[in-house]
Amino acid sequence: xxxxxxxxxxxxxxxxISRDGxxxxxxxxxxxxxxxxxxxxxxxxxxxIEGRRYPxxxxxxxxxxxxxxxxxxxxxxPAEAAFRRRARGLAAAEITAPMPGKVLKVLVRDGDxxxxxxxxxxxxxxxxxxxxxxxxxxxxxxxxVEEGQMVDHGAVLIELSPPPASSVRKSAxxxx
Amino acid sequence: xxxxxxxxxVANRGEIALRIIRSARLFGLKTVAVYxxxxxxxxxxxxxxxxxxxxxxxxxxxxxxIAAIIAAAKRSGADAIHPGYGFLSERPEFARAAADAQIVFxxxxxxxxAALGDKVAARRIxxxxxxxxxxxxxxxxxxxxxxxAAIVGYPLVVKAxxxxxxxxxxxxxxxxxxxRALEAAAREAAAAFGDGRIFVEKYLxxxxxxxxxxxxxxxxxxxxxxxxxxxxxxxxxxxxxxSPAPGLSAEMRAKMIDAALKLARAAHYTSAGxxxxxxxxxxxxxxxxxxxxxxxxxxxxxxxxxxxxxEQLRIASGGKVAEFAAPRGAAIECRINAEDPEHxxxxxxxxxxxxxxxxxxxxxxxxHLARGAEVTPWYDGLLGKLVCYGxxxxxxxxxxxxxxxxxxxxxxxxxxxxxxxxxASEHFRDAELSTxxxxxxxxxxEISKPExxxxxxxxxxxxxGAMGDTTSGGAVSxxxxxxxxERRSPWDGLKNFELWGARR
Numbered sequence: 001x002x003x004x005x006x007x008x009x010x011x012x013x014x015x016x017i018s019r020d021g022x023x024x025x026x027x028x029x030x031x032x033x034x035x036x037x038x039x040x041x042x043x044x045x046x047x048x049i050e051g052r053r054y055p056x057x058x059x060x061x062x063x064x065x066x067x068x069x070x071x072x073x074x075x076x077x078p079a080e081a082a083f084r085r086r087a088r089g090l091a092a093a094e095i096t097a098p099m100p101g102k103v104l105k106v107l108v109r110d111g112d113x114x115x116x117x118x119x120x121x122x123x124x125x126x127x128x129x130x131x132x133x134x135x136x137x138x139x140x141x142x143x144x145v146e147e148g149q150m151v152d153h154g155a156v157l158i159e160l161s162p163p164p165a166s167s168v169r170k171s172a173x174x175x176x
Numbered sequence: 177x178x179x180x181x182x183x184x185x186v187a188n189r190g191e192i193a194l195r196i197i198r199s200a201r202l203f204g205l206k207t208v209a210v211y212x213x214x215x216x217x218x219x220x221x222x223x224x225x226x227x228x229x230x231x232x233x234x235x236x237x238x239x240x241x242i243a244a245i246i247a248a249a250k251r252s253g254a255d256a257i258h259p260g261y262g263f264l265s266e267r268p269e270f271a272r273a274a275a276d277a278q279i280v281f282x283x284x285x286x287x288x289x290a291a292l293g294d295k296v297a298a299r300r301i302x303x304x305x306x307x308x309x310x311x312x313x314x315x316x317x318x319x320x321x322x323x324x325a326a327i328v329g330y331p332l333v334v335k336a337x338x339x340x341x342x343x344x345x346x347x348x349x350x351x352x353x354x355x356r357a358l359e360a361a362a363r364e365a366a367a368a369f370g371d372g373r374i375f376v377e378k379y380l381x382x383x384x385x386x387x388x389x390x391x392x393x394x395x396x397x398x399x400x401x402x403x404x405x406x407x408x409x410x411x412x413x414x415x416x417x418x419s420p421a422p423g424l425s426a427e428m429r430a431k432m433i434d435a436a437l438k439l440a441r442a443a444h445y446t447s448a449g450x451x452x453x454x455x456x457x458x459x460x461x462x463x464x465x466x467x468x469x470x471x472x473x474x475x476x477x478x479x480x481x482x483x484x485x486x487e488q489l490r491i492a493s494g495g496k497v498a499e500f501a502a503p504r505g506a507a508i509e510c511r512i513n514a515e516d517p518e519h520x521x522x523x524x525x526x527x528x529x530x531x532x533x534x535x536x537x538x539x540x541x542x543x544h545l546a547r548g549a550e551v552t553p554w555y556d557g558l559l560g561k562l563v564c565y566g567x568x569x570x571x572x573x574x575x576x577x578x579x580x581x582x583x584x585x586x587x588x589x590x591x592x593x594x595x596x597x598x599x600a601s602e603h604f605r606d607a608e609l610s611t612x613x614x615x616x617x618x619x620x621x622e623i624s625k626p627e628x629x630x631x632x633x634x635x636x637x638x639x640x641g642a643m644g645d646t647t648s649g650g651a652v653s654x655x656x657x658x659x660x661x662e663r664r665s666p667w668d669g670l671k672n673f674e675l676w677g678a679r680r
Contacts, residue, residue: 007516014632018302033633042530042532044586049626052626054627054630066587067634070581070583073585075634099523129369
């Protein structure tokens, strides 16, 4: 089974392959580890791998699994949910909100041609601004948000299409 | 001048609101919490003697709404308001509105706040008081700023005149970035403080950030409660603070305290405040005054064995600044934030599904978190402050490493493991401190490989339902049953186990 850590596109391929008492063998990629798990009264458990003991907690949600290992927090998603639609010549076909927040600025319009690294949207969350830029050259197919709008985590802000062979029209510089 | 207070309204939220409510209760005051729609079920609203809704989630219409808060104070019969930090804490018009309503504002007088809270005006006061400052200019005009920048040279730092805590602050490496940085800083400042004025300073290459805690009363007395070292910052946001400042000579400390007191006297400062300095080599430069209680004030409390909120309340009641015994030992604080340290510290939100709070001698955790608590995108992502005291720095550090190891928070991505690795590092142990600490030693930090393996194993176990059985998107329910009760083995389900039902 393949899944990813939230925010990280690298796929992890892991599965439980056998168990014996409290010990389970888990395959991670082409490695195997033996993990011992003993549940605790607090809803979590103690996980022992190669003599190191980790207090762990876990929760299943609709589209993800949350886990904590000591003070470290993790979120895993099935690979399909994390898969970002890719079209020819594009790093990503959509610009999505990396966190819930407010759209402060929309710097492009439908039909604009953008270059890799060009700022497209500025989002504010927890009083910090985050600029979302194009990952590759693209044409703005559709801007789906307006300035001032609140957006959820993962909301599609801008749809992109591959840039045409010959430039249609350059992104007009906008007066702030 | 004596005024007996009876009821305190706390115009804030989160950990600081809780912390103020605790001290107010100790001081013998009734407490009133105010809350936004997003905080209706929050800890601070529950902890106070009464709680009043003041508006929608948006801070501008709730925690920053002066009229709504003053109305709540009048309605509840509160005779004092504590603003906490952030939000309205350094807005003179808020202090003035309180005074106009015959309510005691627990903080400096509005005119003092106006002078010191404004960084440009504060610099002028510092210069007049003979306190050294970093070279800089008011950045109201782009052309003048550009000219000045060409003389002083890059890099420069752009700051909000009304700012604090690094908000609206940007480093400008070269001339081509100046305009954009000014614009973004002004916009952030306007959003965060309702005041878009900014100024520009020479950027010191490898300074340390050391600040002095001050207290002033209405009888003209001022006192200093030692220093705090706050050099470990990420994007100008402090994340680890400690006292004493490692390696600071007694002579330098005395000079800095003297400068802070001069400034406090010159400004007729009252209540708690902090004078921040940048230290480079044997020099120190005045940075700003934070005319309020600081996030990191517990570090001072642990060394002086005092309660700064109670001191503020005593001063607000007309009392005199106390005599403090000499500070003892060492204290270190770290800020646990809702952010993802492995992915550009992007802000995180979520519901607390499990929380393990560390304990033991010398361990203090100031937090509003509890199981079921919601962390929303509306406010600052501070989840809690873990503070450890020790007879010396090494003991405090050891306790903090252990305490961070005991900490667990499921449901909200946070920086606790990152903090643990910093505090446990040789660089921190050896106090190789500068405001570049993170860039130098902890950029590109990743969680250790064995911990990732453990997380993957735990995810596989959780997927099976052997841990953290949940309703869809809901809260965790505890998996194990009491000893002696029959239950299927956690591993029964693992036969032909496939995570999320693999599609092959």
